Amino acid sequence: MPRLVSHPDEVKIVTRRFGQGAAQIDRYLELGGYEAVKKCLAQGPEWIVEEMKASGLRGRGGAGFSTGMKWSFVPKQSAKPKYIIVNGDESEPGTCKDHLIFLHDPHSVIEGTIIAGLAVGAKMGFIYLRGEYRYLLEKMERAVAEAYERGFLGKNIFGTEAEFQIVTQSGAGAYEVGEESALMESLEGKRGVPRIKPPFPAVVGLYGGPTVINNAETIATVPHVIAMGAAAYAAVGTPRNGGTRLFGISGHVERPGVYELPMGYNLKKMIYEVAGGVRGGRGLKAVVPGGSSTPVLLPEEIDIGMDFDQVGKAGSMLGSGGVVVIDDQTCIVEFAMRTISFYAHESCGWCIPCREGTDWLKKTLTRFHAGFGQPSDIDNIRYLAENMLGRTFCPLGDAAAMPTLGFVKKFRQEFEDHLHGKPCPYARAGVPQLTVV
Amino acid sequence: MGARVDRMSVEQKKSESMPVFSPELAARLDALVLKYPVKRSALVPMLLYAQDEVGYLSDAVLAEVARRIGISELDVRSVATYYSMLRFKPAGKFNVQVCTNISCMLRGGYEVYERFQEELGVAPKGVTPDGLFSLEEVECIGACCWAPAIQVNYDFHDELTAESVPGILDRYRNLAQNKEKNA
Numbered sequence: 001m002p003r004l005v006s007h008p009d010e011v012k013i014v015t016r017r018f019g020q021g022a023a024q025i026d027r028y029l030e031l032g033g034y035e036a037v038k039k040c041l042a043q044g045p046e047w048i049v050e051e052m053k054a055s056g057l058r059g060r061g062g063a064g065f066s067t068g069m070k071w072s073f074v075p076k077q078s079a080k081p082k083y084i085i086v087n088g089d090e091s092e093p094g095t096c097k098d099h100l101i102f103l104h105d106p107h108s109v110i111e112g113t114i115i116a117g118l119a120v121g122a123k124m125g126f127i128y129l130r131g132e133y134r135y136l137l138e139k140m141e142r143a144v145a146e147a148y149e150r151g152f153l154g155k156n157i158f159g160t161e162a163e164f165q166i167v168t169q170s171g172a173g174a175y176e177v178g179e180e181s182a183l184m185e186s187l188e189g190k191r192g193v194p195r196i197k198p199p200f201p202a203v204v205g206l207y208g209g210p211t212v213i214n215n216a217e218t219i220a221t222v223p224h225v226i227a228m229g230a231a232a233y234a235a236v237g238t239p240r241n242g243g244t245r246l247f248g249i250s251g252h253v254e255r256p257g258v259y260e261l262p263m264g265y266n267l268k269k270m271i272y273e274v275a276g277g278v279r280g281g282r283g284l285k286a287v288v289p290g291g292s293s294t295p296v297l298l299p300e301e302i303d304i305g306m307d308f309d310q311v312g313k314a315g316s317m318l319g320s321g322g323v324v325v326i327d328d329q330t331c332i333v334e335f336a337m338r339t340i341s342f343y344a345h346e347s348c349g350w351c352i353p354c355r356e357g358t359d360w361l362k363k364t365l366t367r368f369h370a371g372f373g374q375p376s377d378i379d380n381i382r383y384l385a386e387n388m389l390g391r392t393f394c395p396l397g398d399a400a401a402m403p404t405l406g407f408v409k410k411f412r413q414e415f416e417d418h419l420h421g422k423p424c425p426y427a428r429a430g431v432p433q434l435t436v437v
Numbered sequence: 438m439g440a441r442v443d444r445m446s447v448e449q450k451k452s453e454s455m456p457v458f459s460p461e462l463a464a465r466l467d468a469l470v471l472k473y474p475v476k477r478s479a480l481v482p483m484l485l486y487a488q489d490e491v492g493y494l495s496d497a498v499l500a501e502v503a504r505r506i507g508i509s510e511l512d513v514r515s516v517a518t519y520y521s522m523l524r525f526k527p528a529g530k531f532n533v534q535v536c537t538n539i540s541c542m543l544r545g546g547y548e549v550y551e552r553f554q555e556e557l558g559v560a561p562k563g564v565t566p567d568g569l570f571s572l573e574e575v576e577c578i579g580a581c582c583w584a585p586a587i588q589v590n591y592d593f594h595d596e597l598t599a600e601s602v603p604g605i606l607d608r609y610r611n612l613a614q615n616k617e618k619n620a
Contacts, residue, residue, distance in 0.1 A: 002583050002595060081474070093538045093577040124474070129521045131485055132578050134591035170482045173522030175576065189480030189506070191519040207475060250581040251542035257582045292539055292577075322581060326538055336544055342576050348519070386526050 002100060005257030007274045011236055011244050013224045014217065015260045016059035018104040023139055025146040028107040034152060036223035040115050041160050048119040053220070054230035056242025060097075061087060061178070061215030062291065063317045064308040067222075071212055073202035074120040080209035084116045084125035087183055088216040091130055091175040092291035093342060094322030095113050097246035097258050098216040102129065104137035105220060106143035111167060112219035114157065115226060117164045120212055124165045127216075128183055131172040141168050152284055175346035179394045180213045182348070193350050217246055237263030241307035249275040252282065252327035264305035271302065271325055283328035286410070290319025291337050293399030295406030296326075316406070331426035332414045336407040337365040343400035354397035357388040361404055378415050382408050457501040462490050466505060480506055484517050493527045521576075529564045529571030531558075531609045534588045537574050540581035545598060549585050550574055552599040558605055569613055570606070 004019050012018075021027045028034070041047050043213050053068030068196040074082060090098040101109065109129060114127040127144075144166050147153045155163045157301045169187060173179050177186045181195035184206045205211020225233045234242040241263040248258045254276030261270065267289065271277065271341065284299045290307070294317040304314050326335065344358035360394060361384050365376055383409075385401040392398070408415060417425055458466065465486065472481045483505065487498050490554035494517055503510040517523045533553055537546040545604055554560065557570050564571040580586035587605075 002580065002593075090579050093575055094540050094581050095577075096579045096581045096583070099579045130579065131520070132588060132591070135593070169478070170485055172485045174480050174522035175522050186481055187478055188475065189477035189516065191516055248582050250584055251543040256584070288539070322540075324543070324581075326543065330543065335539065336540075338537070338539055342538055345521075345576055 002096070003257065003435065004100075005255060005259060005286070007259055009265070009269075009274060011262050012260055013228070013233070013236070013244050014101070014108070014246060015104075015258075016220050016224075017108070018100060019300060021131055022105050022107065023103070023143060025107060025143065025150060028105075032227065033107055033223075034111055034158075036226035037111050037114050037118070037152075038158060039156060039226055040118050041162060042113070045119050045121065048115060051226060051230040052119070052130065054234065055225045056230075056234040056237060056240060057218065057221060057225055058241060058308060059215055060221070060245065060321070062092065062293075062317070064318060067214065067218055070202065070214070071116065071119050073200070074122075074210045074212060075203065076121065078121075078210050080207070081124065082120055082122035082210045083206045083212075084113050084120070084122050085180075085183065085187070085206060085211060085213040086113055086125065086127040086216050086219050087178065087180065087213055088127060088129040088133070088136075088334075089171055089174075089178040090133075090216070090320075091178050091346075092293065092320045092322060094248060094250055094288060094291045094324045095320040095340070096248050097321065099133065099136065099194035100246070100258055101216055101220045102133065102140055106140045106388055107147065108220040108223055110143060110147050112214075112222035113166060114153070114164050115222050115405065116212055116219065118162065122210075122212070124167065126167050126168045126169055126187060126206070128175075128177075128187060131170050134170070137170050144168055157198060161405060162324060169337070171354050174348075175342075176197060176394070176396060179396065182215065182394065191348070193348050194396075196393060202209075203388065235337075237372045238305060238307045238310075240309060245306070245318075247306065248320075248322045249325065251325040252279045252330070253277065253325045254279055261306070262344065264307040264310065267297075267302045267306050267311075267323070270306065270323065275325070278325065278327050280327075284325070285328040285330055286326045286332065288322075288324040288326070288403070290317050291322040292324070292342065293317075293403060294319040295393075295402050296332075296410060298410055306354070317402075329426055331369070331424050332407055332411040333365065333369045333418055334424065335420050335425070337362070337369050338403060339403055339407075340365055340400060343396065347400070351392040351397060353388045353391040354400065357384050358400045360384055361400070368415070369425070371418065373415070373419050375416075375419060378408060378412065455497075457491070457497045458487065459490060462486065470505065477506055477508065480508075480513070480516055481520065484513075484520075484523055488523060493524050495525075510549070527568075528562070529569055530613060531570050531589050531597045533570055533572045534575040535572070536576070536580070536584070536586050536588075538577040538581075540577070541585040544584040546585040548599045549587065549597050549602060550600040553606075556602055569610070 057067045058064040076337045174192045177192040182192040201211040239245050244260050250256045281297040286296045308318045340361045344362040347354045347358045384405045388397045388401040503513045535550040586595040
């Protein structure tokens with residue numbers, strides 16, 4: 001079972017029911033569950049969308065787009081049915097927050113989905129979990145069945161005229177399906193290849209109908225925003241960055257875990273105080289602030305507030321909130337190689353810059369780390385990555401290129417240390433070293 | 438055209454005479470296709486659930502899934518080959534999937550992976566001779582804060598060290614033995 005952690009600086013909003021048996025509907029109701037959706041049924045769609053806008057809640061999947069704005073883009077009238085999709089294909093390396101939400105508070109996802117449906121006039125929602133999360137899908141399915149039994153889902157929900165159905169769905173292993181249009185393709189029973197945009201999902205989405213697709217954490221946050229009020233939620237964070245975030249701190253720290261901290265919480269404090277500092281009293285070498293696709297930060301760059309705007313200003317991204325801490329005995333070239341190997345594996349192969357770019361970067365970095373690097377490789381890596389940026393249909397190409405550029409730019413010396421057949425100076429113990437024959 | 442119809446009817450007869458799925462799974466899949474506004478939406482989970490029972494996506498499984506969804510077998514193959522959890526040859530009874538992605542790598546994921554290779558005596562993607570275990574390196578499984586983590590079939594094991602490997606394998610060996618005794 002994933003270990004739950006806590007720290008006095010945490011502001012528990014989304015996680016407040018964690019570890020209290022709220023996966024069971026009676027317990028969820030005892031803890032104030034399904035009150036927010038009743039409030040929404042009374043207040044009507046416009047009020048919900050305005051509350052979401054005022055809350056400053058921004059998409060927790062990584063892009064950080066205003067949730068209220070996203071919902072407001074859905075046309076009021078539509079010939080085709082409208083849909084809500086919950087993106088629980090959580091696959092960004094460094095990210096495991098939705099894992100805990102599905103485990104400890106599946107009803108909050110259901111409640112958030114119903115509220116999203118009420119806001120945009122959709123009668124059906126899909127909760128898509130990655131295939132690896134089978135035990136969590138089973139939790140989710142039990143919760144959905146409970147909600148149907150109580151009349152919270154189906155026709156005439158909560159004794160009103162409103163109808164809302166929820167369908168759960170399993171993926172079968174694909175990072176790319178976390179991209180919204182690729183997820184819709186997968187949900188339609190196809191290969192998870194992204195669609196050309198525009199049209200955006202709010203206009204043409206699942207089965208061609210207007211669709212709202214939100215990250216699972218975003219959806220799980222919605223009932224709390226409604227319950228505590230938009231103004232109170234917004235006040236927890238920083239300007240334009242409302243509320244809290246589930247930060248997953250992993251890697252070389254003393255106390256890794258998922259911590260719910262206010263938006264804008266200082267990254268340095270997060271690592272040294274909340275997560276107990278670098279493991280074994282070692283020095284800090286680098287921090288990946290928001291999942292593997294976000295450019296790396298140096299120790300002197302981490303005295304920043306963790307919200308979308310401040311991390312952006314520091315040259316990286318808040319992304320999925322997965323903070324990966326790297327100590328001073330780690331080889332950055334190996335880290336870069338492992339990161340790009342992942343993207344090469346996950347590229348769907350549709351766009352040439354991504355398919356070829358990730359593969360060549362993987363080959364070059366693998367050779368480089370093995371001690372067969374050439375001086376020209378370093379600039380070639382940059383050249384390859386720069387030519388992927390902005391040249392692909394979906395963000396996977398960028399997600400692979402951006403961190404690679406960061407590693408080469410900020411750790412050039414370490415790349416040069418690998419040249420001329422020198423063995424990796426930071427190799428893990430027990431790993432055989434390749435040398436030039 | 439006539440020849441094609443003949444072949445189809447032969448295949449249909451074959452599938453009627455030799456059921457590919459257990460009655461339980463067949464009933465589950467019958468219900469699955471009714472969940473969605475469009476039948477085809479059942480395809481990806483159907484493949485996974487079929488694999489859970491049969492062990493892999495054999496030709497017979499692919500043909501049966503195609504029949505159930507009402508699309509061509511080629512179409513099913515095109516989709517199935519996209520998803521990394523779907524496989525086309527048998528794995529071990531317990532498929533050990535070791536995450537070596539960044540968060541796990543930093544906390545010893547490769548050491549865990551290497552220990553599994555030693556203990557099982559198999560290379561990556563290998564199956565033990567008794568068919569009990571198979572081993573593969575996988576990408577991030579969403580357990581980064583409890584790294585290094587693995588999955589054995591769908592069960593997560595987290596906060597591992599290389600030393601915890603033999604114990605995990607013993608647990609599954611015992612599980613298999615107990616099942617045999619009870620059966």
